[in-house]
Amino acid sequence: MTLIKVVSGVRIYSRNEGQKIQKRRSAMARLVVNQEECIGCGTCVEICPEVFELDENEKSYVKNQEGCQSCDCQEAIDSCPVGAISWEEES
Ligand code: SF4
Incomplete structure (x- = not known):
């Protein structure tokens, strides 16, 4: 897997050339749901x-x-119809 870039603390990897790019959270990030x-x-x-x-x-x-155990929650983030799920960096 090759690290392509880091955007707002999210590491973006390419598994292999030509395959889907996969985002992964940084070690200091946590999932947040905006309940509003x-x-x-x-x-x-x-x-x-x-x-x-x-x-x-x-x-x-x-x-x-x-x-x-399966998608590092990126699939859930991408599938939320209102964009209510995000990674938040812990300080
Ligand atoms: S996917 Fe649906 S239930 Fe989950 S945070 Fe988004 S709106 Fe709420």
Whole structure:
């Protein structure tokens, strides 16, 4: 895997030439759901049920920052219809 660049703390890698570029979080980043923007569609929960859960108000929240076993949560971020999920750098 080759590091292409770092944008706002997110490392962007290319696995192999010609293959899909994959974003990965930096070691100091954590997932954040903006509950004011969340419409409760449940897409992130379907993609990463180990990480996201809907609360009693049908708003998503991060229940386990380290729970993702498959996509580093980038698929959930990219699939949110309102862009409510993002990486936030820890200070
Ligand atoms: S995908 Fe986005 S809008 Fe849908 S539940 Fe998750 S955070 Fe909310």
